[in-house]
Amino acid sequence: MAEEIHERKMTLLNRYGMHVRPAGLFAKIASRHDAAITVEKDGNSVSGKSIMALLTLEAVCGSVITVRAEGPDGEEALDDLEALVSRKFDLPDEQ
Amino acid sequence: MPDDAKTAAAPTTVKKFLEAGKKRLSLSLVAGESGLDRQIREPAINRPGLALAGFYKFFPVKRIQVVGHAEFSYYMSLPEDLRRERMERLFATRVPCIVYSRRRKPDDAACALANKYSVPLLRTQMITGPFANAATIIMEELTAPRARIHATMMEVAGMGILIEGPPGIGKSETALGLIKHGYALVADDCTEVRRNGDGSLVGSAVPLTRFYMEMRGLGIIHVPSIFGAASVRGEKKVDLVVTLKRQSECGDEIDRTGENVLYRTFLGVDVPQVVVPVAPGRDLVNFVETVAQEFSLRLSGQIAHIDLDERIKRRNVQLAQ
Known part of the structure; x- marks a missing residue:
């Protein structure tokens, strides 16, 4: 049975974009969900549960990333990730 | 495919x-x-x-x-x-x-x-x-056509090996063990592959994060700083894909003799694939090392299951006479 793929575009708003801290938080939240999560930018699609993979996207402040989640809790995963991204990863220096 | x-x-x-x-x-x-x-x-x-x-x-x-x-x-x-x-x-x-x-x-x-x-x-x-x-x-x-794939890449016994599998199954830990055995890391968790004019597939790391690696529980490490210059390699031809799969998801599709070689296709290039059922406690490092050595032998024409089969058939014919 093919799972439905949920998709959402998110804009990075924190000052330094996708660096180690945000990538770590993103991967951590993504890993809490069973859904397979990928993140795409500029045609490169990588695992949303891997810090190193997220860093290779070279996403900066203002970059739009496309997050896809495949699995029963996909929609929920996207909600959590979107909230994290829009809160600028709760990074005090980057608000 | x-x-x-x-x-x-x-x-x-x-x-x-x-x-x-x-x-x-x-x-x-x-x-x-x-x-x-x-x-x-x-x-x-x-x-x-x-x-x-x-x-x-x-x-x-x-x-x-x-x-x-x-x-x-x-x-x-x-x-x-x-x-x-x-x-x-x-x-x-x-x-x-x-x-x-x-x-x-x-x-x-x-x-x-x-x-x-x-x-x-x-x-x-x-x-x-x-x-x-x-x-x-x-x-x-x-x-050259290129793409990024979710896999860790190592050079083991002269063979370029992509290690893929779901997050958390132990790709990076396997890579670390192989590094300790003296083999070299090409890329952790995200490998860039390109198809050369001669049809070969070459893997390398994305330059920005090259040779950094995430170890769950420890965080990010820089491999050559810890293990030395010989522990990393810039790029390597992809010879083989090792796919780590949870044993519970494997069923009975696992090849027991080595006869049915599977292939994965990247950028139109077919690469032999070995699917490894991962059970708790399984020694993946020694396993992947052996996989590399076995495929290296196969490339040189020595194929164990064929040799053994020939030997048994010859014997059986003799005994039946």
Whole structure:
């Protein structure tokens, strides 16, 4: 049975974009969900549960990333990730 | 078979060619900077001798033009007004860029034309022949189809091995164990693959995060700082894919004899695949090392299950007589 793929575009708003801290938080939240999560930018699609993979996207402040989640809790995963991204990863220096 | 990584070959720009060739081709920019974003639509080199003589039929306008010793000598032998006219015509065709080899210095007229037509004018220390060969290789690298795949890559026993599997199954830990066994890391968790002109698949790390690795529970480490320069490798041909799969998801599809080799397709290249059921406590490091050695043997023509089969069949025939 093919799972439905949920998709959402998110804009990075924190000052330094996708660096180690945000990538770590993103991967951590993504890993809490069973859904397979990928993140795409500029045609490169990588695992949303891997810090190193997220860093290779070279996403900066203002970059739009496309997050896809495949699995029963996909929609929920996207909600959590979107909230994290829009809160600028709760990074005090980057608000 | 589904292709797991597809990307069309993208035309490259003069800027990228210049960057890639700065060291390897001793290239430098002389004039025509405004044209650096010009596309090189054919990854090849042309020597524009006939064009400088005024013959433009079948002129390969999409290629990099190299003015070598012969072209330069011919050009200098022309009367000055004709020289300017011929050079202007070459620039006016809007070739991607023009390279003077053998340290030849473009004259002011050529520089002015480069700026006028926004055609970058480059210079190299190299002799034309070797330059053309090396530049062709660089152009092939730049225009090769490439894709990023979710896998860790190692060089084990001379074999380039992609290790893939779901997050948290132990790709990085396996890689770490292999590094401790003296093998080299190519890329952790995200491997860039490209298909070369000869049909081979080559894997490397994404430059920004090259040789950094995430160890769950510890965080990020820099592999060569801990394990030394021999623990990493820039790029390697992909010989094999090892797919780690949770045992609970494997069912009975696992090959028990080695006869049914599976393949994974990346960028149109078929790569032999070994699916490994992962159970708690399984020693993946020794397993992957053995997989590498076994496939290395198979590549040299020695295939264990065939040899054993032959041996048993011969014996059985003898005994049945």
